[in-house]
Amino acid sequence: AQQVLVQTISNVKKLPPVNLEIDGQNYPNFNITLFQPIFTGGKILAGKKFATAELNYSDVELQKTKNEIIKETIDRYYAVVLLKAVVKTRKEVVAGMKRHEREAEKAIKIGMIPPYTRLRAEVAVANAQRDLSDDENKLKLAKIALKASMGLHTPEDIEVTDTLKFQACPLNLEQLLNDAVNHQPVFRMLEEKKVMVKQKHNLDLAAFMPQIGAWGTYSAYRDRYPVIPSPFVIGVQAKINLFHGAKKINEMKATQHLAKEVDAAEQYAHEQVNLWVNKSYNEVLNKQERYRKLQPTIALARKNYEITEKRFHEGMAKSTDVIDARLLYEKSQIEAYHTLYDYYVALSDLYLATGNPEKLLNILIHDNNQ
Template sequence: MRINRTLGAGRVLVALFLLSFLAASAQQPVSLDSCRRMALKNNKQLRIAEEKVKGAGYTKKSARGAYFPGIDFSGTYMYNQKSISLLEEDQYLPTKSFDLATQEYKYNVVTNPMTGEPILNNGQPIPQTVALIPKEAFEFDVHNVYVGLVTLTQPIFMGGKIKALNDIASYAEKLAVTQRNTAEKEIVYQTDEAYWQVVSLVHKKRLAESYTALLDTLNRHVQDMIEEGVATQSDGLTVAVRLNAAQITLAKVDNGLALSRMALAQICGLPVNSVFTLEDESLERVEPQEQPLAYDMDEVFRNRNEVLSLDYAAKIYEKKKNLALSDMLPKLALVGTYSFSNPNAFNGFKNEFNGMFSVGVMLNIPILHWGQNYNKIRAAKSEAVVAKLQLADTKEKIELQVNQAAFKASEAYRTYRMAVKNLEKADENLRNAQVGFEEGVLTTTNVLEAQTAWLEAQSEKIDAEIDTRLCEVYLAKALGTMRY
């Protein structure tokens, strides 16, 4: 019950935190940096990358332990149904006596009193005296057997395998870090893309609302003119069709905006139905400023995590060659053991513990494996060549990507400047058309054309501005200079 209460209280606290965050977000606009931080904090793939970095760190520590002696213990207990008996029955051993005449020990045998010769039984002399060895003397209680072994192994020379494994583990950890950094930048780029998509649709929604309002005003004026007899029903229907089309467009934009907000909320790790305002939704925005596009490809390669990842991968494959070579070299290790048992094998198998130390050197020299180890080296060399070729290919693609990103950024800035000038002309054209229509000089067709041109100019300006933002992010990602 106490655990259930604790879990229930935890859920309540989490719910209150989310509600307070959403309430605060609804009141205060959320910045791009805030979206980035939330995305980096809540993204599951990034958590996976973090765990891979931790795992690589543990693997590195594990490889370092191979330099030190390994101590192992193994023990066995066995219950046996029967005891061990070395004799089938009681044994009788002949005895000897010292003969002073011959100065030798001679068997005590039964002799013929007349001749003094040994009396034979089945061709064998008959002992005069015997030593009794009872069967029980050679029976050992092994019903309960305990055996233990403590082993210490210190590698002395392993053909370079331990160092190669440590180098591979070290490069693998660095590789995991670069892959995590790559994942972070990809998440930031996705966040920026979703953020500016929402901003774009917000402004397009306002544009659609303004355009709908213009058509609604024009529709009322035309209806008044139809009643006064200075406009035809055809003019009214033309404006009404345009108004309906504008309302449909507004509904589509509104739906697209809702879906884009859901996508951004999901990337940020928030509930998809979260409602929050973005900082750049306001009309008071800083106009994009064109940045210098000078760059050094050597510096770009140093900044790109993809290049660093492939570089570490190439180094790993180089070390795998050393790992394969170590299988062809001798291996030397110092071995020390302490073994003990019960029954005591050193004291007549008495039911007591006793043991002994042993120290030695173990040498292993590979002699013939029918090309197995040699082919491992050749395979490792091929993998190293493949890694180097992949690195060179990636550098070429990155150089192409950087040049394309720089070209797109330059083109985006030029398009934005042209869109601004075009919008100024569209604003002036719409104002003249409205004045001319009010004075009866221009027709509804002229006004509709001016409004359509104004709508297209506004839309192109919004697209151009958002495109400059995305091109800046994409260029920073291509150059490896993304800041977050």
């Protein structure tokens, strides 16, 4: 037994050291490893659906921005048309006031009216010129705003040839509400948001599932090794995280709360869009009715001005009567223009609420072709 022990110890001493370097050489090592997931708990599919929903959300958000730009451009376009009509009316008033000032001067010379009435005519001319200057400046600013909305950066001025004309639009409230449900970008954005939240929940669940995959390794330069290994090594790997520190559980709870928030936001959006459509619809009807009622007022104001001016020429009316009649006629004209502008702005807001602001463009094209 003692001889066997001595022999064993002698053999152990013959073993090479742990850090033995074979032949004193370094061997190149180049491995290629591929890993193919087999089961990830639905993480890959959920990630793909989440990315698709996120892309769709961005597309709908872009459409929402386009709709808002269309409405803004239409509103600014009508603002230019409005101010162009107002400036034209102001110029007619200035010309009329100057003409009356000359006629009043002649009447003073022949003793038909007292001299102090000339002051009233001069004040009327000054006021008319001031109003004209103000509206001309507003028109310049409106054109600059329109150019900005249209993306025009040229220094040249733009000229709008359209005039404000009333174009009746048949509207059905029930149809408008249905259009809003089907085409309003806010609802489609919320639908995509719901998909993203659902897939986020699936991703949270996948964190609790085992991750299984197949792997394979290929070794190059294996012929340089003292011991030649197999060129390929394949296997199956399974991994599961047993402890998350409650982080993943809290993330799941947060996602569940987010889903409830999206549902509440969807209900709120339906209520607000419904209110938006109803408000804009009634505003359109109100402006439409107001414009129609102003037409006989304008006709009466014009008739009153013509009669008063004729009576002044016959010496039966005062100069101030002519000025008041002209200002009344001007006021009714400009009020009608503003009402018509408000009508089209309300209409563009209504179509924006339904998700179809381009419908007002069709009205513009139809109006221009008439």
